[in-house]
Amino acid sequence: MGARVTRALRNFNVEKRAEREISKRKPSMAPKHPSTRDLLQEHRSQYPEIEEVVSKKDNKLLSLLRDVYVDSKDPVPALPVKVEPRQEPKEFRLPIGNHFDKNITDIPKGKITVVEALTLLNxxxxxxxxxxxxxxxxxxxxxxxxxxxxxxxxxxxxxxILPPEDRKAIQSK
Structure with missing residues (x-):
């Protein structure tokens, strides 16, 4: 039911809204920096044939582009991929020590928490x-x-704490 209402609201007055967006004034190009404008004008005056070459259509290239046809297919995988469900460890243990974390209820055997690792290292x-x-x-x-x-x-x-090299360290008794 909710999808119908959403679709009706989305499609309401869609043609008028589209016409309004189309008739809006298009954003103009950002103004060029004066130094860039001068350089472009100078380059155009020195090489006027480049502008003709850029704006001219090359029929030979267009015909070659029309002849291009791309047909792609995904390669078949060599081995079928099996998605096995993740196996949970079967044996658990309680955290060791008196620093129980309320979020840790059980720890898989063969693993330790950070607190336990620091404790055993210490x-x-x-x-x-x-x-x-x-x-x-x-x-x-x-x-x-x-x-x-x-x-x-x-x-x-x-x-x-290492003593500075220029001073003699005072030996503790």
Missing amino acids: NHKLSPETWTAEKIAQEYYLELKDVNSLLKYFVTFEVK
Whole structure:
């Protein structure tokens, strides 16, 4: 029902509205800069034959253009594309630690949150003998090679203040 009303309103008085748009004054070309106008006038006076060549129709080219016919077809794909539905992980776990995010209810096994990643990196940095790669993999249900890569390539943020070179650093006691 709504489509009929919309169509009726859209087509109402369409001829008069189209006639009004057509009869409107067309926008004129933007004015050229005086220096450009002078250069064009000078170029036209030096080479008057160029204007004739530009405005003249070339019948040979027009006949060749009329003979052009383009027929295109989409190529057939070699292998049919199968769209498989995305498989959801079958096993989930709850976030570890006391910093639960209200939006995260369950985490697929084999994945960790950003907070958990920072926590395990910090734990490993503070006590690497207790938080080994094997223990982290077992605790967070991760693969050992992923944990080793995580510990090798990622570190937590650490601030080091270096003393200026021209002053002697005061040793803390």
